[in-house]
């Protein structure tokens with residue numbers, strides 16, 4: 001049913017452009033930083049390199065095969081290789097959002113961050129939508145060995161923070177990945193706001209209750 005796939009692909013291209021625009025308008029993406037991708041049956045769509053998220057042309061969004069080959073559209077983001085690694089490790093996931101959003105990047109620059117879980121359980125929605133957030137060590141832009149580090153975390157986690165770089169979140173839908181990313185960014189902001197305050201975190205029992213009431 002190629003026609004069905006094509007209509008679906010067009011819809012996904014529009015959805016990527018819409019989400020890119022809202023992220024940019026709200027200051028969650030700036031310049032040409034960050035990228036969005038969506039899995040297709042024969043590859044994935046990803047925002048092109050050197051392109052502003054706020055002004056994406058749906059028909060120019062790159063389509064890349066699972067071998068990393070450009071199938072259509074403009075040249076893909078230079079970070080497409082770690083999207084591919086995530087898709088390979090997480091067959092259940094259909095979309096990935098990666099940003100250089102200010103508060104998450106700030107938290108990823110803290111020298112004493114716990115690399116196993118960067119943010120504490122401040123709110124129920126953070127626990128439900130993100131859960132744990134491992135820190136991936138710093139790699140220079142374009143360093144392909146980042147893919148192996150992402151792959152190592154992707155088996156267990158759908159969200160991770162690249163040190164001194166930015167967050168990566170995958171999900172079973174583009175809306176789902178975007179909502180989780182927004183929750184992460186806002187929680188990073190809360191965490192920085194609460195610095196130097198005595199904070200009441202959710203308890204183990206409260207977290208267990210959330211997991212049993214809202215299994216992922």
Ligand SMILES: [Zn+2]
Pocket residue numbers: 034079098099100165166
């Ligand atoms: Zn990046």
